[in-house]
Amino acid sequence: xxxxxxxxxxxxxxxxxxxxxxxxxxxxxxxxxxxxxxxxxxxxxxxxxxxxxxxxxxxxxxxxxxxxxxxxxxxxxxxxxxxxxxxxxxxxxxxxxxxxxxxxxxxxxxxxxxxxxxxxxxxxxxxxxxxxxxxxxxxxxxxxxxxxxxxxxxxxxxxxxxxxxxxxxxxxxxxxxxxxxxxxxxxxxxxxxxxxxxxxxxxxxxxxxxxxxxxxxxxxxxxxxxxxxxxxxxxxxxxxxxxxxxxxxxxxxxxxxxxxxxxxxxxxxxxxxxxxxxxxxxxxxxxxxxxxxxxxxxxxxxxxxxxxxxxxxxxxxxxxxxxxxxxxxxxxxxxxxxxxxxxxxxxxxxxxxxxxxxxxxxxxxxxxxxxxxxxxxxxxxxxxxxxxxxxxxxxxx
Numbered sequence: 323x324x325x326x327x328x329x330x331x332x333x334x335x336x337x338x339x340x341x342x343x344x345x346x347x348x349x350x351x352x353x354x355x356x357x358x359x360x361x362x363x364x365x366x367x368x369x370x371x372x373x374x375x376x377x378x379x380x381x382x383x384x385x386x387x388x389x390x391x392x393x394x395x396x397x398x399x400x401x402x403x404x405x406x407x408x409x410x411x412x413x414x415x416x417x418x419x420x421x422x423x424x425x426x427x428x429x430x431x432x433x434x435x436x437x438x439x440x441x442x443x444x445x446x447x448x449x450x451x452x453x454x455x456x457x458x459x460x461x462x463x464x465x466x467x468x469x470x471x472x473x474x475x476x477x478x479x480x481x482x483x484x485x486x487x488x489x490x491x492x493x494x495x496x497x498x499x500x501x502x503x504x505x506x507x508x509x510x511x512x513x514x515x516x517x518x519x520x521x522x523x524x525x526x527x528x529x530x531x532x533x534x535x536x537x538x539x540x541x542x543x544x545x546x547x548x549x550x551x552x553x554x555x556x557x558x559x560x561x562x563x564x565x566x567x568x569x570x571x572x573x574x575x576x577x578x579x580x581x582x583x584x585x586x587x588x589x590x591x592x593x594x595x596x597x598x599x600x601x602x603x604x605x606x607x608x609x610x611x612x613x614x615x616x617x618x619x620x621x622x623x624x625x626x627x628x629x630x631x632x633x634x635x636x637x638x639x640x641x642x643x644x645x646x647x648x649x650x651x652x653x654x655x656x657x658x659x660x661x662x663x664x665x666x667x668x669x670x671x672x673x674x675x676x677x678x679x680x681x682x683x684x685x686x687x688x689x690x691x692x693x694x695x696x697x698x699x700x701x702x703x704x705x706x707x708x709x710x711x712x713x714x715x716x717x718x719x
Contacts, residue, residue, distance in 0.1 A: 331395065333369075333395055334505050336368070336490070336548060337485070337546060338488055339371050339372060339465050339485070340368055340371075340485065340548070341368065341369045341371075341396060342366060342367075342368055342505060342548070342554070343368065343392040343393050343396075344367040344381060344550075345364065345365050345367075345381050345382075345388045345389060345392075346362065346363075346364050346502040347362050347363050347364065347365065347502060350362050356616065357500070357523045357524075357616065357617060358615050358616055359500045359501075360617075361500070361501040361502055361503050361512075361516065362500075362501065362502035363500040363501065363502055363551050363552070364551055364552060364553075365381040365382045365413055365414065365550070366379065366548065366549065366551065366552075366554075367379050367381050367389055367550075368492060368548055369393060369396060369397075369402075370462065370465060371396075371397070371465070372462030372463045372464040373462060373463020373465075374403040374404065374462040374463050375397065375401060375402050375403055375404070376402070376403065376405070376431075376460070376462055376467060377393070377402050377404070377405045377406065377425075378406045378408065378483055378492045378548075379406065379407065379408055379409070379414045379494060379550050380405065380407075380414065380415060380416070380417035380418055380421055381414075382412065382416055382417070383412060383416040385417070386417045386420045386421070389417060389421075390420075390421075390424060399424045399425055400424065400425060400427075401425075401427075402425040402427075402428045403427060404429060404431055404452075404462070405418065405421060405425065406430075406467070406483050406492075407430050407431065407436055407440055408480065408481050408482065408483055408492060408493075408494035409436075409477060409479065409480045409481075409494040409495060409550070410432070410436055410439035410440060410477065411477060411495075412443070413550075414494060414495075414550050415440065415443070415444060416444070418430065418444040418446060419445065422446065428450070429450050429452045430452065431452045431454055431460065431467075431469070432451065432453065432454070432481075433453065433455065433471055433479050434453050434479075435478050435479035436480075437451045438479075439479055455469075455471065456471040457469070459486075464487075465485060465487055467484065467486075468483070468542075469481050469482070469484075470484065470542070472531075472534075472535050472538065473531065474531040475493075475494075475525065475528060475531055476495055476496075476525060476527075476528055480494060480496070481494075482494070482535075482539070482542075484542045484544070488546075489542070489544050489545040489546065490548055491542055491544035491546070491547045491548065491558070492548050492549075493535070493539065494549065494550045495524060495525075495549065495550055496532075496535050496539075496549065497549050497555070497561050497562070497565065498517070498520060498549035498550060498551035498552045499516040499520045499549075499553070500519070500520050500551055500617075501513065501552050501553070503553075504553045505554060506553050506554055506555075506556055507552075507553040507557070507561070508556070509553065510553055514560075514564060516552065517561060517564065518564070518568070518621045518624055519617040519620060519621040520551070520552070521565070521624060522617075522620030522621050522623050522624045522654065523616075523654075525568075525569075526620070526623065526654050526655065526656060527653065527654055527655045529568075529655075529657070532565060532568070535565075535569075536562055536565045536566055536569060539558075539562060545558070547562075567625075568624055568625070571657030572625065572657075573625050573626060573627040573658065574626070575603070575605060575627060575717055575718070576605040576622075576625060576627055576628075577596075577599055577604055577605070577606050577628045577629070577717070578607050578609070578622045578628075578630070579595070579607070579608045579629075579631075579632065580609045580611055580614070580629070580632070580644070580647045581609075581610060581611065581631065581632025581644070581664075582610065582612060582633055582641045582643045582644050583610075583666075584634045584636075584641070585634070586697075587697050587698060588634050589610075589632075590697070590698050591664040591666065591692065591698055591702070591703075591706050592632045594698075594703045594706045594707060594710075595630065595662075595664060595706045595707075595710045596608055596710075598706070598707045598710035598711065598714075602710065602711065604714050604717065607622045607626070611643040611644065611646075612643065616650070619647070619650070620650075620654060623654060623656035623658065624656065624657075625657075626656065627658060627660065627717050628658055628660035628661065628662070628689075628713055628716075628717055629651060629656070629658045629662075629686065630661070630662045631647065631648055631662075631663045631681070632644070632663070632665070633673045634665065634666050635667035635670060635671045635672050635673045637672075638672040639672045639673060639675075640672075640673045640677055641673070644673070644677070645676065645680070648676075648677055648680040648681055651684065652680055652681070652683055658686055659685075659686060659687060659717075660688075660716050661684075661686040661687070661688045661689065662688065662689050662690055662691065663677045663681075663688070663691045663692075664691070664692045664693075665677075665693045665694075666693070666694050666695070666696070666697075666698070667693070667694075667695055668696065671693055673693070674693045677691075678691075689709070689712055689713050689716055690712060690713070692709055
């Protein structure tokens, strides 16, 4: 590790020819105006030095000066020859305009789709673009970069970059995590929980592409996996083994319940249902939607076999928070096979109908619904118990 006492910046050597020159954003708490980040995140950028020098990805706009300062502890940024754009999203490529000014001889390496996005978003001129395809290599003089196209992980232009001589894989967003804690994954005891949150939020809708991504990564046989968010993996099999399970849609005998209750009737139904499921040997996680962390919901969706939505009727439909949760399930496309809905109303229903319209677009089997008017009595609790028993039986089957 290098530390510059004058600038207050450090860089980390992660292999013989590679230095981490990224930045930590401890203060960011939301990504994509949607995803909570309790531990912030990193925008990882890597300097690869042979006879020529390549910068692997840049950083989020606003952090360019820190990136340049870190590079400057090792070399003059003007001597960088190549900037690899693995992915065109601004948190990785948004500093390209400034870096191209600071690195006047550098060309941007990207896939064909990536080149079009680099031109559209960052005004990269054609004469400073170098387009690569799957399997192409770039000789840096003593060091070789190999490129592997990885579309829809999680944009269509994404690619991996692999440093052959030192077996360092740069997969951009793939295999990453939103946390600013630790440069190495073994320095953050919560890393795999955060990696699971990240997978649920970003990669779960692309499980088939993710399977191909893990296969490509394994074929390259990396010693180090250096993603563009979160810590670097020097035990790459552990994160790849987890991704094998997550991308395969492997589920547990687990139900995730997401609910909201206005005057406690729905919460009473949820309590009865969850207690019966636990009695039947099912793992249950419950998210009360007025105070839930969306990242935790996404994490639990990764391996839940069933989902239960609970909502009171609200102006002829789902409570808005329940509707939001249902739309989130539809968008993230979790591997859950079964669903159920419980609802209460006073003067008019409608929540069950709207839940069916949203969840019906998924591949889940809606095992059953319970809708009651007013507070639940013995008969209503019994109906929920029977629904829980049926759901537990389906899950075991």
